[in-house]
Amino acid sequence: MIIKNLLMIPAFQKNESLRSDILSSAGALTGFRLWWLGQSGFLIQWQGRHLLFDPYLSDSLSIKYAQTDKPHVRMSERAIDPALLDMVEVVTSSHNHTDHLDAETLWPLFASNNAIQMVIPEANRAFVCERLRCATDWPIGLNDGLNVEVAGFKVYGVPAAHNALDRDEHGQCKYMGFVAEFGPYRVYHSGDTLWYDGIVEVLKSFAVNVAFLPINGNKPERRVAGNLNAEEAARLGKEIGAKLVIPHHYDLFEFNTADPAEFEQYAQQHGTPYKVLQIGEGLTIINP
DSSP: OOOOOTTSBOOSSOHHHHHHHHHHTTTOOSSEEEEEEETTEEEEEETTEEEEESOOOSOHHHHHTTTSSSOOOBOBOOSOOGGGOTTOSEEEOOSSSTTTSOHHHHHHHHHHOTTOEEEEEGGGHHHHHHHHTOOTTSSEEEOTTOEEEETTEEEEEEEOOSSSOOBOTTSOBSSEEEEEEETTEEEEEOOSOOOOTTHHHHHHTTOOSEEEEEOBOOOGGGOSOOOOBHHHHHHHHHHTTOSOEEEESOSSBTTSOOOHHHHHHHHHHHTOOBOOOOTTOEEEEOOO
16 A cells, blocks of 8 residues: 655656666666666666665555654655566665664565575574565575575675664674675665775775665654664765765655755765666666
């Protein structure tokens, strides 16, 4: 169920139109494509294979919090019914918050992709499997410093601070980002993170082509864990040498958003290469 609001920010393209755009380039042998699906959800397409980072494509949080003192009022249209994403080989969840681990998004996605594989922080295995009602040995668990090859993508685990670098009793990260390597390309998906000591050194070593970074900031009055703000995202992208920074984590919920125009100003100020996408918009990357 998606709550309708005539004042919602429209998607660049959605549902069947977006699916058709995705499938139109599945046979491409050069470069790769990516699409922003809203919040922190990004779809990567490379040589006919598809990796989906942290999708949230339902209204579960708006419904859950509708009658509380922290309503999650939706700002933008949903990009796509997850059941239409029937081409996905790999999906990730960077941590256990519902906008990164949403059963109402993932169940229809799984139903449309029988062979799909899921990458999660190993520390979160019990929680993930309980929420998704899946076998405990099914998800692929990662920790920082480890990597796994799945469906043609090599996925590295990196720490994330949301708000702290929280680890379980075995020293495994509860909050993570992922670097995906495929062919000559590497992309970094932050998950949710603040700036922490060592983040530049960790990420700079990957020489990423694209960094997906949050910009909604860390405001205690929101009563939720925070993220990089617009200035920090622009500066981090520059310091790690990303060839392109794409912002995320805005324009979904009224109480927890940011203005991407502010990020653009800081990116220009820092000399950070960037692209601001509309929900459902795709981008082709050719040069490694």
